[in-house]
Amino acid sequence: MSNAMRLLPRWYGLWTGTSEHESTATMSVRTNILPVMEGRGFAMQTEMFDPSTGTFLRGVRFALAVGPDGRVQTVGYSTEMGVFGLEETPDDEDVLALSGVTESGIQLNVTYREESPDTLMFSVFWRPHGASLGKNARPGLFGRIHRRQPWRPPAPQGGGNPV
């Protein structure tokens, strides 16, 4: 079983914390991890905002599923990178590692590491596709988030009138 399929179910729920970006000050982070597509996939929804004003700064959403060829991949959108598709890559057993090239030609590497059952560390590297990572490369985005509540099914949406 892939790390994603094993780790994500135990990460369901709301996580909050802070992140550092290479060009901005500390941001607050809210990440929601939930099952989607009748449990056959997972969604990660992250928003980053100014901790003092609450102003939305960056966001990324993706769904992760097993494709017909058996590979674990994502379909996603980032306010910074646009649409992207990543593929799970092998890593330590407590790490979710994703890698791919965005539509705009950016090589993107994302990792989530379980620091403790209630703390995740994440890092995001990006660089032009084909460029070397460099000896002293640092993540473009780094953060630590803590579990805020266990996952539970969302309340039904109002206003629907199924036929």
Next chain:
Amino acid sequence: MTTPLIKRFHDWLGVWRGPIEWSDGRRGIMEFTFESIFNGQAIEVRTVSFDSEGAPLTRGWGYLSLDRNGRVIDNIYFSDAGFSVLHEVADDPGMLSLHGPLPGNRNLDVAMMVEDDVLAISSRLGEGYAASDARPRTFTRMRRIGRSLAPREEAE
């Protein structure tokens, strides 16, 4: 402030449901949900189809956004087709036509339109470079069953 994306697709936002037919004779119910995210920078698209007893047949997920030229780019996953990035191709006004590659030398064409509060979608799978009318197709006409999912300021 309404984004160009939401300005174009505001009438699509919400939950839609209706019958779907596959070219191999299967029938079911298709449900599409379009939700504005990140202040209208993208639209999250969630799909599910199910049989007459409600058992799921297919699932899908995706993100609609605009490229630098203002054309639609659709990053999608369909359980029966896989992952793809579809790009808008020219078509009649009001019609959204998308084309993109799939793994295994296949490709996917999707045409979507909202008219008179009906969302019509057809899709066609292709393989290789040969054009053939035998390519698997789907067709669905859905009616809105849920409220618009645009934030209040975007709906005004």
